[in-house]
Amino acid sequence: MMFISVDGGATKTVAVCYSEEGIIHGMGISGSGNYRTAGVEKAGKNIREAILRAVHRADVDESEITKFSIALAGVKDSNLKNELVSSIVDKERTSRVRVLNDGEAGFECRFPGMDGIVICPGTGMVSYGRKGNIFKRVSGWGWILGDEGGAFYIAKRALQETMKIYDGRSGIKSDIPDYVKDYFQINDLKEIVNKVYTNPPEIGSIASFASIVSKLAEKEDVLATLLMEESAAEAARCITSLRESMFGVEKVHFSGYGGLFRASNIYWDKIRKIVLDQHPDMIPSEPLYGYHAVIGSIYLMLKEENMDLKFDLDSEVKSIEEQIRRISEDERERYLLMH
Incomplete structure (x- = not known):
């Protein structure tokens, strides 16, 4: 068969x-x-x-x-x-x-036939918990209403901070603006509006910039590090929300799968630390x-x-x-x- x-x-x-x-x-x-x-x-x-x-x-x-x-x-x-x-x-x-x-x-x-909590940071972000026959979702509301911590969210936040730097509204030094120009193939940052405000929006293309942000964070770029920490905190909130609403004080495994985990280790490392700092009895499994x-x-x-x-x-x-x-x-x- x-x-x-x-x-x-x-x-x-x-x-x-x-x-x-x-x-x-x-x-x-x-x-x-x-x-x-x-x-x-x-x-x-x-x-x-x-x-x-x-x-x-x-x-x-x-x-x-x-x-x-x-x-x-x-x-x-x-x-x-x-x-x-x-x-x-x-x-x-x-x-x-x-x-x-x-x-x-x-x-x-991640957990075939088992209980646990799984986050799924791809282009968007959604998370699931299972306890027996109960299956619950947290986040996954799309790129306008939510998806905090996913690739599009990270890329969007990087572009927002880039324009603050361009305007002089940010005191942070970062290499992200240079990478924005290279990735989107523009000579001046003000040209970015023609790249992101399309109909329909190029969600996947924009989201792919998140891998660059992740790699810059590994090189200790200050802004990139802040953005990855912010996004990891959002992902961790999904895990802790499911833990508290479904499992109470029970020990539970957590893991994930998604393209963001392939870019670098920094994202998962930060998520795991945040979760275990709050709930040291939880059991992490490496993501796919x-x-x-x-x-x-x-x-x-x-x-x-x-x-x-x-x-x-x-x-x-x-x-x-x-x-x-x-x-x-x-x-x-x-x-x-x-x-």
Whole structure:
């Protein structure tokens, strides 16, 4: 038996083709699978493209796929679900597709079948806690209403502080303004308005600047360090809020997954310190990256098929890393920002 699992994020879609033993045979990556940021038609096209790449690299025919699981934001219970699924697979195969909530599926990539707290700092920010049958979300309100601590938030704050420096409203010295000009390919900082006030906004492109802020913080740039501390504090608040509302004084594991963890260690180090300073009995587990989220969908698929006893998290992580090395250089550069 062969399966396909997909994680459709705001900036990238990851699809994997795997066997009933959980062995990954092929991976495909494409653009945004989030219908809110890409639109239904484009999101469906990107998901379809990632699936075809995964099937091709697994050297199997799509007709051999027993079931599909697709983890998406905001689609599980929406009337767009059927429209999106129909754009991904042939009509006669739609009954084989299970649509998952991306947060619930992603949670399993850190604590499969376990209680715990997971933060997910990608382009945005959302966090989840699970205790028995209770599953709770904190944050994840989008780039206007919330997402504090996520990549877009960090980039937005860096741009705000950059314009304060440009105006002479800040007493902080930083290399961030120079990196802003280089990243956005502008000669004068006032030109930034033409880069950020677009319709629709280039959320993913702006958010990617957060990795530069993180690296500058590691080099002890004062402003970058302050911004990473601010963002880590926001992420830590998600964890402590879930701890206090769900677990009380019980010990609980916490971890995360998301692209921000790949930029540098500083973000996770600060989050962990803040949380443990407040709750020293909590148990941290090292975070994974955004492209590991699809592991949660693999676990849920195998569980549904009563095959989860064969699931081994460490083996799945290693398998994902091996597949990352096998995908095309273009996919790595365009969607994972690996150069």
